[in-house]
Amino acid sequence: xxxxxxxxxxxxxxxxxxxxxxxxxxxxxxxxxxxxxxxxxxxxxxxxxxxxxxxxxxxxxxxxxxxxxxxxxxxxxxxxxxxxxxxxxxxxxxxxxxxxxxxxxxxxxxxxxxxxxxxxxxxxxxxxxxxxxxxxxxxxxxxxxxxxxxxxxxxxxxxxxxxxxxxxxxxxxxxxxxxxxxxxxxxxxxxxxxxxxxxxxxxxxxxxxxxxxxxxxxxxxxxxxxxxxxxxxxxxxxxxxxxxxxxxxxxxxxxxxxxxxxxxxxxxxxxxxxxxxxxxxxxxxxxxxxxxxxxxxxxxxxxxxxxxxxxxxxxxxxxxxxxxxxxxxxxxxxxxxxxxxxxxxxxxxxxxxxxx
Amino acid sequence: xxxxxxxxxxxxxxxxxxxxxxxxxxxxxxxxxxxxxxxxxxxxxxxxxxxxxxxxxxxxxxxxxxxxxxxxxxxxxxxxxxxxxxxxxxxxxxxxxxxxxxxxxxxxxxxxxxxxxxxxxxxxxxxxxxxxxxxxxxxxxxxxxxxxxxxxxxxxxxxxxxxxxxxxxxxxxxxxxxxxxxxxxxxxxxxxxxxxxxxxxxxxxxxxxxxxxxxxxxxxxxxxxxxxxxxxxxxxxxxxxxxxxxxxxxxxxxxxxxxxxxxxxxxxxxxxxxxxxxxxxxxxx
Numbered sequence: 001x002x003x004x005x006x007x008x009x010x011x012x013x014x015x016x017x018x019x020x021x022x023x024x025x026x027x028x029x030x031x032x033x034x035x036x037x038x039x040x041x042x043x044x045x046x047x048x049x050x051x052x053x054x055x056x057x058x059x060x061x062x063x064x065x066x067x068x069x070x071x072x073x074x075x076x077x078x079x080x081x082x083x084x085x086x087x088x089x090x091x092x093x094x095x096x097x098x099x100x101x102x103x104x105x106x107x108x109x110x111x112x113x114x115x116x117x118x119x120x121x122x123x124x125x126x127x128x129x130x131x132x133x134x135x136x137x138x139x140x141x142x143x144x145x146x147x148x149x150x151x152x153x154x155x156x157x158x159x160x161x162x163x164x165x166x167x168x169x170x171x172x173x174x175x176x177x178x179x180x181x182x183x184x185x186x187x188x189x190x191x192x193x194x195x196x197x198x199x200x201x202x203x204x205x206x207x208x209x210x211x212x213x214x215x216x217x218x219x220x221x222x223x224x225x226x227x228x229x230x231x232x233x234x235x236x237x238x239x240x241x242x243x244x245x246x247x248x249x250x251x252x253x254x255x256x257x258x259x260x261x262x263x264x265x266x267x268x269x270x271x272x273x274x275x276x277x278x279x280x281x282x283x284x285x286x287x288x289x290x291x292x293x294x295x296x297x298x299x300x301x302x303x304x305x306x307x308x309x310x311x312x313x314x315x316x317x318x319x320x321x322x323x324x325x326x327x328x329x330x331x332x333x334x335x336x337x338x339x340x341x342x343x344x345x346x347x348x349x350x351x352x353x354x355x356x
Numbered sequence: 357x358x359x360x361x362x363x364x365x366x367x368x369x370x371x372x373x374x375x376x377x378x379x380x381x382x383x384x385x386x387x388x389x390x391x392x393x394x395x396x397x398x399x400x401x402x403x404x405x406x407x408x409x410x411x412x413x414x415x416x417x418x419x420x421x422x423x424x425x426x427x428x429x430x431x432x433x434x435x436x437x438x439x440x441x442x443x444x445x446x447x448x449x450x451x452x453x454x455x456x457x458x459x460x461x462x463x464x465x466x467x468x469x470x471x472x473x474x475x476x477x478x479x480x481x482x483x484x485x486x487x488x489x490x491x492x493x494x495x496x497x498x499x500x501x502x503x504x505x506x507x508x509x510x511x512x513x514x515x516x517x518x519x520x521x522x523x524x525x526x527x528x529x530x531x532x533x534x535x536x537x538x539x540x541x542x543x544x545x546x547x548x549x550x551x552x553x554x555x556x557x558x559x560x561x562x563x564x565x566x567x568x569x570x571x572x573x574x575x576x577x578x579x580x581x582x583x584x585x586x587x588x589x590x591x592x593x594x595x596x597x598x599x600x601x602x603x604x605x606x607x608x609x610x611x612x613x614x615x616x617x618x619x620x621x622x623x624x625x626x627x628x629x630x631x632x633x634x635x636x637x638x639x640x641x
Contacts (some may be wrong), residue, residue: 017591064474088550089476090371100467102390107389116386147395165475222428242421 023072034224047215093162118165152183387485431602447528457541535628542635
């Protein structure tokens, strides 16, 4: 049984942990949220994916009771956030885009303080702070001032500080933006552990890799509206089936194009001087057929691969915008042609997580 | 499968459902403590908030003391420092209140206020904790100033309890100004801009007052303003408490100055705490 399924059992009584209907929030002329509907069950990681300015942060702020919408209803953990914000706050945790930790307090003092503000008695706050720090591997640094922490440590502390209140749902606004790949991996593990222990997570991200790896369900948000929703695979399927890409010598390109067009009865697109792309409706059978006819025509193939559309393609198709620049999130692994794969590297990694 | 993880059971402690009087007091104390840590542990802040007032004390005493000393009322006992000390206590209280604005904008910029607002804590605790911590810091700075002041010759000319009452009055005044500064900080929001914004009203008000010199030498229009603004009134009340009524101008007396001062303090606190709470709500929306 997966961790998510277990968690769903534990939380039990609630069908939906987040239930947002028709939420509108404007800033003057700008409609930051333009009728958002969002609803999901406890025990999962929900990934909210969208370009800059899509409304991700605004939605998180509405959910975390920081911002009142002009219209719509918001329920978190079964509580009407607009009517009873304090009750909702007792059940939610927030980690924003910046590590909101006090530099002049120690790690332990930071976590303890948040515990006190969740309404815990001193001794309980201390006990839980100890547990939380152990979980995030900061026990050794607990008595040091946060001012001496690295960026990654601060992020972990920021994320973990809310755990002291044992929230049913955590809202994480771009939790890994601006941190290096190693620390990103650590944060990902932390988020996965969080869900394994029964906390629901809603995270926003501009990075497809993150959504693909972490999220059980993804909502694509653009111009204040959720434009599409589903699992990563569902979203990819919605955009179209698999694509075959191959590279041949430039002088062989026109012939290769003709031959492939005949065998697949599809339009063959030329990507640059040496690469071709064609829809592979029959998946790997298309691949086999193409290889066979090219072999028959004595056209040597330098590189060939079958790709499922990446979330990048999904994103582009839905929002008309390319995703965040690659440099912000480390090397992009997507779209690198390779001879072996019948699926993108991401899909493989995702499968690995599922089977754990 | 209900107990997959024993170290983190899901919500077993009673949850806070709403803010009560007790929880408000506890939260305010938690925030006060947090802000005080900052004062103690941020070396630059500690240094500048203590060195600056002492620098003022020494500079004014030794640079202006000789020139001004001659024209002082006899209640000053012929020493400029006796005249200066009550004024400086007020001036430092005013400057110290500026820290309220700076601290709040700092928290806003760093997202700390967002975190606080997402927690089931009392809303008022953030502002209460901030102003209480600044009051405590001001008390520490005034104590230090007085210590140096006594060392270089300051002597109150009345009774010990009148002197203590004067110090308490300065602290109450600084507390009321903390709310003014909170409003400035919450509207300006940017920490750097706030640094300048708080001193803009503070400088003319401090200099156009009886803090450093008697107001009787000022041109009429300025004197009218100076005599009726709160910094002068509080300074006068402090002087009357520490040096006796002889330190006041003709037609002024302790009771009146004290009552007007208290009226200012209560009025400023009431008006600006309401404005600050409103600004706090708006600042984060």
